[in-house]
Amino acid sequence: MFKEYFLLLLLGHVLGDFYIQTGKMAEKKEKSLRWVLIHCFCYWAMMLLISLPILSWKIAFAATVATILHLIIDVIKFAYKSWKVKKGKMTLTVKRNVFFVDQIAHCICLFGITYWIIGSKVPIIEWKRFKDFFDIIGVSEGLMLSWILALFVIHKPANIVIQKLLMIYKPESRDQNKKKDNNAGRFIGTVERIIMLIFISIGQYASIGLVLTAKSIARYDRISKEKDFAEYYLLGTLISTVIVIVCSFII
Numbered sequence: 001m002f003k004e005y006f007l008l009l010l011l012g013h014v015l016g017d018f019y020i021q022t023g024k025m026a027e028k029k030e031k032s033l034r035w036v037l038i039h040c041f042c043y044w045a046m047m048l049l050i051s052l053p054i055l056s057w058k059i060a061f062a063a064t065v066a067t068i069l070h071l072i073i074d075v076i077k078f079a080y081k082s083w084k085v086k087k088g089k090m091t092l093t094v095k096r097n098v099f100f101v102d103q104i105a106h107c108i109c110l111f112g113i114t115y116w117i118i119g120s121k122v123p124i125i126e127w128k129r130f131k132d133f134f135d136i137i138g139v140s141e142g143l144m145l146s147w148i149l150a151l152f153v154i155h156k157p158a159n160i161v162i163q164k165l166l167m168i169y170k171p172e173s174r175d176q177n178k179k180k181d182n183n184a185g186r187f188i189g190t191v192e193r194i195i196m197l198i199f200i201s202i203g204q205y206a207s208i209g210l211v212l213t214a215k216s217i218a219r220y221d222r223i224s225k226e227k228d229f230a231e232y233y234l235l236g237t238l239i240s241t242v243i244v245i246v247c248s249f250i251i
Helices: 001-021 024-031 031-049 057-087 092-119 126-139 141-153 156-166 177-201 203-216 220-225 225-249
Strands: none
Touching: 001 031, 001 057, 001 092, 001 141, 001 156, 001 177, 001 203, 001 220, 031 057, 031 126, 092 156, 126 141, 126 220, 141 156, 141 225, 156 225, 177 225, 203 220, 220 225
16 A cells, blocks of 8 residues: 555656656746745645545545655755855756655655655545446556656656756757757657556567667768767667666556
């Protein structure tokens, strides 16, 4: 049960911190504490929404505690980044490190809350229609939750993680359509990871090479001519593959 509870809270975190939060909201959060509060209110709503199928007052309380801890971490992050900007020491490396420390802290909090739920033997009130639906289609609720979480993780969160890890290694480009290329590249990366996850789930590991080969063909001309881009491309591909492998363990 620990895994199911943790994955449920993690799904709420992924939706609240990555999907509900838009790029513009993330930018405003760095400049105004008010937007940090707005984000945390949206986060709380998502945590409660994702907990509805097994809602009890203790589950709602756990979602509220998760939101309060999320708010505390985000306020600390806001204060630290504001201090760095004021001192003129905000670099790409600092932004990258702050992002990952922030996400690790959130996951640790969710882990601790899950441990409390299990230790307190919180009663679960599951919607009968919700349970009947999975009984009728013959799919495990835990398996469905794992797949939903994995698919959400390998899209926007994975793209952001890769972007943060590679931001200090990104080669300069003179391409005028840079923004469009980046958006297309992210979509290609998402499709690539979905296909790889499906292949891993059915044990077709050798087929993953075909996906990576097809992706490389599209960028072959630039890879062969620009060493910096080739290294950047290879690093991004390896990180993307690692994310898929980690997600496969969730399933």
